[in-house]
Amino acid sequence: MVRYEVKEFKSIVNKLKFIDSWFWCAYTVNPYNGCYHDCIYCDGRTRKYNMHADFEETVYVKVGAAEALDKKIRQGRAMLPDVVSMGGVCDAYQPAEAEYGITRGILEVLHKHGFPAFLLTKSDLITRDLDVISAINQRSWATVAFTVTTVDDGLARVLEPGASPPSRRLEALRRVKARDPRIQTGVCAMPIIPFLEDADGAIESLVASTKEAGCDFLLFAPGVSMRDEQASYLLRKMEAAFPKEHGLFVDKYLKDDAFRATWTRETNDKLLAACKGLGLAVRARRFIPADHRKHNYAIAERLLNEAYELQLAGGRWKGHFWAGQAVQMLREPVADVHARGGLRGIKGMTAAVAAEIEPWIPARQGLDRFIPGKARE
Ligand code: SF4
Known part of the structure; x- marks a missing residue:
């Protein structure tokens, strides 16, 4: 009872x-x-x-x-x-x-x-x-x-x-x-x-x-x-x-x-x-905000999903995992960090993972940082 x-x-x-x-x-x-x-x-x-x-x-x-x-x-x-x-x-x-x-x-x-x-x-x-x-x-x-x-x-x-x-x-x-x-x-x-x-x-x-x-x-x-x-x-x-x-x-x-x-x-x-x-996904799609975190979260999602796949396959996954965590916890757009050459200096980021994500980063975050609210579709 x-x-x-x-x-x-x-x-x-x-x-x-x-x-x-x-x-x-x-x-x-x-x-x-x-x-x-x-x-x-x-x-x-x-x-x-x-x-x-x-x-x-x-x-x-x-x-x-x-x-x-x-x-x-x-x-x-x-x-x-x-x-x-x-x-x-x-x-x-x-x-x-x-x-x-x-x-x-x-x-x-x-x-x-x-x-x-x-x-x-x-x-x-x-x-x-x-x-x-x-x-x-x-x-x-x-x-x-x-x-x-x-x-x-x-x-x-x-x-x-x-x-x-x-x-x-x-x-x-x-x-x-x-x-x-x-x-x-x-x-x-x-x-x-x-x-x-x-x-x-x-x-x-x-x-x-x-x-x-x-x-x-x-x-x-x-x-x-x-x-x-x-x-x-x-x-x-x-x-x-x-x-x-x-x-x-x-x-x-x-x-x-x-x-x-x-x-x-x-x-x-x-x-x-x-x-x-x-055809069933083994990861949930994440919330992507429309503000300054937009690209950080999208890139982190890719890295963390890769880390998971590597882990399941018995591969080395920690580099992707900690880089993903670091990117999603950034307080500024990853594009800004990259623009001033700071990508490799992010705590938890290895040179190999930095090279992998460089092509995913937009040149500028633009006005995204000022848009509150709605997630991706
Ligand atoms: S596993 Fe979840 S549902 Fe079950 S007792 Fe614990 S909290 Fe409750």
């Missing part, structure tokens, strides 16, 4: 040190602390998030969050419109949202100020807010993603007991596209638990279902992070529900480094091949 505790929080928005290269978000907002969905693998239980011990039983409701965000944006001159992600640590559409509407209030504030949004959930309640999500997308950019780690509703009932079944999540994705085909949609297959979610044909079914739901992308990260409270909760639940798979998971995935490396590589290959086979 879940218990709600209404609480005022002083700060509601978190600015990331680096823009996230999976979801392209610069800010995160959690309308709730705690999550009724109670996924057995949930990373929110990790100590670094400072959540309470009864994470799935007590949900703190952040009343006044929309007003606090509105005030923060109005006062925070340094807060340029950029992607706000919701649902990363505690699902923004868990059942509490039907009662309290904190997430909807936040979306309305984002729309008012022209901030784009990346929404990740496991609940079809999100379809209630398609009017405001569509409006955000029209003004700036909105992406709706569902985490789906298996298409087996029965298995998901044990792994993610409080969430909408995967069949309903996929149906919700169809409804998003039917309502507004311009909203980018996708599936996040994170995590994929070895011996539970990788049976023959399971990966292919997941990719095919994503495609059938009309999604634009599928992001994947097979395997499970294993950290402090999150790891002990997962192992306890797995042992109780799946003793045989728990034994295999511990003996092979956790204790055998060679097995884990091979499994991860092979599962990545399988996911990549299945996505390519169906």
Whole structure:
């Protein structure tokens, strides 16, 4: 039985040190602390998030969050419109949202100020807010993603007991596209638990279902992070529900480094091949603002996507990754930096990557820097 505790929080928005290269978000907002969905693998239980011990039983409701965000944006001159992600640590559409509407209030504030949004959930309640999500997308950019780690509703009932079944999540994705085909949609297959979610044909079914739901992308990260409270909760639940798979998971995935490396590589290959086979992107398209960040973000997107591809192929990827991060964090147009011969001096930029991106940089940024708001089409 879940218990709600209404609480005022002083700060509601978190600015990331680096823009996230999976979801392209610069800010995160959690309308709730705690999550009724109670996924057995949930990373929110990790100590670094400072959540309470009864994470799935007590949900703190952040009343006044929309007003606090509105005030923060109005006062925070340094807060340029950029992607706000919701649902990363505690699902923004868990059942509490039907009662309290904190997430909807936040979306309305984002729309008012022209901030784009990346929404990740496991609940079809999100379809209630398609009017405001569509409006955000029209003004700036909105992406709706569902985490789906298996298409087996029965298995998901044990792994993610409080969430909408995967069949309903996929149906919700169809409804998003039917309502507004311009909203980018996708599936996040994170995590994929070895011996539970990788049976023959399971990966292919997941990719095919994503495609059938009309999604634009599928992001994947097979395997499970294993950290402090999150790891002990997962192992306890797995042992109780799946003793045989728990034994295999511990003996092979956790204790055998060679097995884990091979499994991860092979599962990545399988996911990549299945996505390519169906013409499904494995990266989400990012928000590109129309101001001075326009070329910085577009170039960073290319570099970070290349870094990802190199990583999947087992190549050297860090040079592209850190150059991409550096370019997207520049406070001035990369064209200006280049024009005064400063490209190679950007922290994190190697000579090889600088040579690669030179042809992508326009001679001048021109008047772009003065145009606020709307993203690329
Ligand atoms: S929906 Fe997300 S935040 Fe909620 S328990 Fe599951 S993994 Fe954690």
